[in-house]
Every structure is written in structure tokens, then in C-alpha cells.
Amino acid sequence: MIPTIEPVTPPDPAVASHARERIDALAKPTGSLGRLEELAVWLSSCQGSCPADPDLRPRAVVLAGDHGVADQGVSAYPREVTPAMVRAFVAGTAAATVLAEQHDIPLQIYDLAVDDELSGLPEEVGRHKVRRSSRPLNVEDALTSDEAATAYAAGVAIAEEQLAAGAGLLIVGDLGIGNTTPAAALIAASLGVSAAEVTGRGTGIADEALHHKTMIIDQALQRIGDRAADPWQRLVALGSADLVAAVAIMITAARAGVPILLDGLIAVAEAVTAEDLAPGLLAWCAAGHRSTEPGQRLALEKHDMRPLVDAEMRLGEGSGALVAVPLLRSAALLMSRMSLLADL
Ligand SMILES: O=C(O)c1ccc[n+]([C@@H]2O[C@H](COP(=O)([O-])O)[C@@H](O)[C@H]2O)c1
Numbered sequence: 001m002i003p004t005i006e007p008v009t010p011p012d013p014a015v016a017s018h019a020r021e022r023i024d025a026l027a028k029p030t031g032s033l034g035r036l037e038e039l040a041v042w043l044s045s046c047q048g049s050c051p052a053d054p055d056l057r058p059r060a061v062v063l064a065g066d067h068g069v070a071d072q073g074v075s076a077y078p079r080e081v082t083p084a085m086v087r088a089f090v091a092g093t094a095a096a097t098v099l100a101e102q103h104d105i106p107l108q109i110y111d112l113a114v115d116d117e118l119s120g121l122p123e124e125v126g127r128h129k130v131r132r133s134s135r136p137l138n139v140e141d142a143l144t145s146d147e148a149a150t151a152y153a154a155g156v157a158i159a160e161e162q163l164a165a166g167a168g169l170l171i172v173g174d175l176g177i178g179n180t181t182p183a184a185a186l187i188a189a190s191l192g193v194s195a196a197e198v199t200g201r202g203t204g205i206a207d208e209a210l211h212h213k214t215m216i217i218d219q220a221l222q223r224i225g226d227r228a229a230d231p232w233q234r235l236v237a238l239g240s241a242d243l244v245a246a247v248a249i250m251i252t253a254a255r256a257g258v259p260i261l262l263d264g265l266i267a268v269a270e271a272v273t274a275e276d277l278a279p280g281l282l283a284w285c286a287a288g289h290r291s292t293e294p295g296q297r298l299a300l301e302k303h304d305m306r307p308l309v310d311a312e313m314r315l316g317e318g319s320g321a322l323v324a325v326p327l328l329r330s331a332a333l334l335m336s337r338m339s340l341l342a343d344l
């Protein structure tokens with residue numbers, strides 16, 4: 001069963017223009033706060049209030065899954081790293097958990113499709129597991145339509161948990177050796193560009209493996225042909241349970257009026273696919289950082305989105321979005337605390 005996915009109503013443009021007027025009236029030269037100004041306007045319109053509320057209530061989820069294509073020489077690391085890293089998340093020693101703790105952001109890791117049995121971990125880690133590894137996308141569909149629908153429902157449930165916990169801003173991180181291959185393929189299909197334009201080095205592959213990875217993505221795109229035009233078919237053919245669930249989380253959060261701070265290649269692939277499924281979604285997203293992955297740069301450019309931070313990061317896990325949260329906090333604080341020039 002294909003889930004019914006309605007368009008998303010964008011944030012209120014009337015609040016945005018009110019916010020723009022306030023920003024322009026603050027005690028500073030017009031435009032002098034640069035990108036923080038547009039960020040404050042965006043936040044304000046998403047929150048539906050001017051000035052924006054500096055209590056952002058951010059929360060992060062990280063979705064882990066294995067990818068069938070990981071066995072085909074597309075990554076610099078073996079797939080065993082994925083379950084090992086899930087354990088690091090639970091221990092609080094992954095990069096993203098360190099950053100989340102630094103910024104006081106609750107972070108939850110979920111196993112959607114890790115191959116190994118992750119026994120001994122807290123129950124909530126595996127509560128939304130859909131299946132083990134996806135199938136290799138260049139050879140056959142990564143998921144069945146039913147598996148994709150189950151993954152979508154899992155994403156909706158995860159989003160609802162986060163909304164019930166009081167999320168005011170959501171970060172969706174990813175974890176899974178091999179996942180830059182499906183993410184790049186999804187971007188190519190969404191943008192209608194070639195494999196060569198979106199394929200990057202992921203965890204750090206050398207030239208020969210990069211050439212091979214490009215060929216694998218090209219094969220996958222050739223295999224699915226015209227189905228690439230349909231965003232649901234793309235997710236079934238090229239995606240994975242974790243990628244589909246992330247798409248559902250973004251759409252569910254946006255529909256509930258909760259903005260999303262995007263991370264790197266994988267989050268952007270999910271967001272552009274979500275936009276194709278539910279037009280209006282991207283208006284609820286800000287680009288947290290620029291990944292070194294070419295597919296992420298291309299997708300952001302095509303959608304006229306400018307990343308906040310460029311620290312040459314390429315880790316995933318939501319890490320690039322997490323480092324951008326202080327900028328969002330600053331934007332909201334400035335908007336709500338600064339005096340108006342006319343009042344001085
Ligand atoms: O988010 C990004 O831009 C990003 C870029 C390169 C690698 N990653 C992470 O590295 C893993 C996938 O890389 P790979 O080379 O195995 O496809 C996966 O765990 C991602 O979270 C993430």
C-alpha cells in the first residue's frame with residue numbers, strides 16, 4: 001500500500017514579512033547581520049510568531065541502516081562499522097552525541113535496518129526496525145513497496161514521538177556504511193542529472209573506487225528507467241528503510257509546523273525526495289551545513305538553499321546540522337532581545 005502523502009502548506013508569508021520589517025528596524029545598519037537575518041525571518045515564519053522564540057527546543061534523531069550495495073566496493077569502510085557505531089551512539093561517544101550534549105539537544109538513535117542483531121541495547125533503539133539491510137540497488141529494487149510503506153509508517157511514528165516530546169526544531173541524522181550511494185542516486189533521480197555529477201567519495205574512497213561507485217549509481221538509474229520520475233518508486237527502487245523513514249519524519253514534522261535543520265548528503269537527498277512527494281516541504285527546511293559531497297552541493301543549489309556552515313565536514317550523523325544550531329539560536333535571540341533603532 002502506497003501511503004497517501006498530501007502537499008505541505010509552507011510557513012505563513014504574512015509572519016515572514018512582519019519579521020522582515022522587525023529585523024530591518026533593529027538597532028543596526030540594514031542587512032548588517034547577514035545570513036542571521038534571513039534565518040530569523042525563516043524561524044519566525046515557521047514558528048508563526050514575531051519575534052521568533054529563542055527557545056528552539058531542538059531534538060535530533062539518527063536513523064541507522066545497512067545497505068546491500070555496501071558489499072560492492074563503494075565505501076572505504078566495511079559494513080561492520082554500522083552496528084559498532086550504533087553502540088557508540090548508545091554509549092554517547094559518537095561525534096553527533098558529543099555535539100548534541102554540547103548544545104543540550106536530546107538525541108535518539110534508531111535502528112531501522114541494521115543487519116546485525118543489536119541485542120543488549122535499550123529497547124527504543126530497535127523499536128522501529130523494518131528489516132535488515134536493503135537489497136543492492138544496482139541489481140534489484142532496494143525494498144518492496146510494502147517494506148517502503150512499513151518504513152514510512154515507522155518514520156511517522158518516530159516523528160510523532162519527537163513531537164510529543166516537545167520538539168520545536170528537528171535534525172534528522174543518518175548512519176550506515178554505503179548510504180552515500182543511494183543518497184546520491186536519489187539526488188540524481190530527483191534533479192534529473194547524471195551519476196557523474198552526484199557521486200562523491202563518501203567515507204573517503206580513492207579514484208578507482210569513485211569511478212566504480214559512479215558506474216554502480218549509473219547502473220541503478222539505468223535499471224529503473226522512467227520509474228525515476230515517480231518519487232515513491234524512487235524510494236522503493238533506490239532507497240532503504242532508514243532513508244524512507246527519514247522522508248516520513250521530515251514530512252510529518254513540517255506538517256505539524258516543526259522546522260527541520262538539514263545535515264549533509266543523506267539528509268538533503270531525503271529532503272529533496274520529500275519535496276517531490278509533498279511539495280512545500282523544503283520551505284520548512286534550512287541547510288545546516290555544506291558537505292564536501294558534490295550531490296549535496298548540487299541539490300542545495302538547484303533548490304536555492306544556502307548552507308549556514310562550511311567546515312568541510314562529511315560525517316553525517318546530523319553532525320553538520322548540530323554545529324549550526326548556535327547560529328539559529330543567535331538569530332532568534334537577536335530578533336527578540338535587540339532594541340529598535342527608533343526607540344533609542
Ligand atoms: O552526510 C554526508 O554528507 C556524508 C558524507 C560522507 C559520509 N557520510 C557518512 O558515512 C557513511 C556513508 O559513507 P559511504 O562511503 O560508506 O557511503 C554513512 O554512515 C554516512 O553517515 C556522510
Ligand SMILES: Cc1cc2nc[nH]c2cc1C
Nearest residue numbers: 077081085175315316317
Ligand atoms: C567510523 C565511522 C563513523 C561514522 N559515522 C557516520 N558515518 C560513519 C562512518 C565511519 C567509518
